Amino acid sequence: MKRISRDSGHRVTEWPAAPAGVVPPEALPRSPALPRIKVLHVITRFSAGAGAYTLMAAEGLDPNRYEVWVAGVPGGELWPRARAQGLRTVEIPGFRHVLTPADLFVLWRLVRLIRRERFTIVHTHSAKGGFLGRLAAWLCRTPVVVHTYHGVSFHPFMPRLRYRLYRLLERATRRFTDHFLAEAPQLACEVVEHRLAPPAAVEVVPSAVDLGRIPTGFDPAARQALEIGPGEALIGTVGRIDVQKSPLDFVRMAAAVRAWHPDTAYVMVGDGPLKEDVQRLAAELGVEIRITGYRPDAAWLVAGMDLFVITSLYEGLGRALTEALAAARPVVATAVNGVPDLVAHGATGLLGSPADPEGLARAVGWMLDHPAEATTMGKQGRERVREAFAPEAMCDAIDACYRRLLGLSPPPSASVGPPQGVRPV
Missing domain, CATH: 3.40.50.2000 (Glycogen Phosphorylase B;)
Structure with missing residues (x-):
């Protein structure tokens, strides 16, 4: 079945959902295990708001479809919970919240990790995690790179030199990114206004709470x-x-x-x-x-x-x-x-x-x-x-984003149209 995209005029092929099975599963030969999509979340500080967003997004993905890893600054209070949920975790020595010369070693470690594990998706969060994670993913030619804005890393109350440096780093990694997410519409608007993301390339996925x-x-x-x-x-x-x-x-x-x-x-x-x-x-x-x-x-x-x-x-x-x-x-x-x-x-x-x-x-x-x-x-x-702000809506929106970027069909239960909680900007 084909449809015409209103935005571009291109024909988009939609595969019909697979029909439900008519034979009881226990009567069938055992199905082979299908390869899972490997996702790496890179975040600076694995705590507080951005950390909780990242953990909830990682926990909410279907473990039968995704193998999820998290890498970031050592010592955040969410690492034990992530490991308890079966997520693969990498606390990177030398990774800090502020810019330091040690970031070269952090970048090297991220490149080694991405090359070794061959991630399909690298999803970055926060300023430092976004800069180093996206740069490492670009150096490794990762197929899909997504960045979530939990806030703009520079603000008028910063020293002028630091303000300009952070803005420069954010803009420099824009071209390494396939898609952008933001926690709120106004934040998405600011991201576009500061030229951190192209127009119409940001989707709003609100940060859910339990x-x-x-x-x-x-x-x-x-x-x-x-x-x-x-x-x-x-x-x-x-x-x-x-x-x-x-x-x-x-x-x-x-x-x-x-x-x-x-x-x-x-x-x-x-x-x-x-x-x-x-x-x-x-x-x-x-x-x-x-x-x-x-x-x-x-x-x-x-x-x-x-x-x-x-x-x-x-x-x-x-x-x-x-x-x-x-x-x-x-x-x-x-x-x-x-x-x-x-x-x-x-x-x-x-x-x-x-x-x-x-x-x-x-x-x-x-x-x-x-x-x-x-x-x-x-x-x-x-x-x-x-x-x-239900967690299910946020996780469904992120899953839909990944599927769309990879060309995968939505799950059989998904309705036609944009996922709940997502608003294009």
Whole structure:
């Protein structure tokens, strides 16, 4: 059967799906094992949002069709879970988040791995992983190279030289890439505007969350686990305490809000290099910030918060933000990258400008002064997330992307049309 592509006018051949078997499988001779498609995910830091996206994508692929590997920086908290799920893992010595001369050795190790294992698909994530992984795949002539943007690696708050260098590296690897994915429509638009990907070459595949382990509303047990009394409004955030998340702005916001609403408590669920800076600034401003450190149950702890806040300078979509909305938590977030696609101002939360803690404090104060409206926003955010961010939709979209690039037919159960959760840009 042939059809005419509306975009190009070319004829595209569609093979009909194989009919279901009419003989019971146990009555047939044993079928030979078919070769699996080998996929290598290359990611910088195998943790947090991008790491969870990568792991969920790897876990969700059909193990009968795909053999999935993950390579990246040693030491992320997701490596044990990946190995427990049967994924092949390679923690590369010398691989770090920032650019260093050791990256030449990392590139060499990636080239050796790709040549030895003969991967059909190399799927890269994040800035360093994307640059080194795509370059190694190009040197090895890998048939298919896919890159996912979890955020743009350069942003206006970076030093000018670093900004230009990261933008140059991202653009340099554009020609090594067969297809691009992005976590949110606005992020995909930014990728095209910065000429990191050609127009119409980016598909939006939202970062799914494990909805089964997230409460659908406020959970008093989570609040008790955070050791917060019932008489205080709990304002919290979840994430790595680093430059991207701008945790010092969270402290400044908290100090401003506490001046207007003294019966408030503040918690940061996470850990990172700026933890001591946060503690020092909190002491200077006279506001108490409870820092829990890394918690594997962070998605559940969010359900004990009265208000969830992110102060990020850049954010692809924000997995913790998605999890907070899934638990119907009112949210205040910075309007960066893909966040406005998730937080509609006045409908599913409130938005503020990055590096503006006073503005964020005013938004938080408004939420505290209007609890009914805040509750409604949280419920509407929950409806949106639980409808569109299921893991099955994300994994089906990635599988469809791989199949399309390799010329494979969709599975028999797939309906005609674009996969759910994917939106061309």
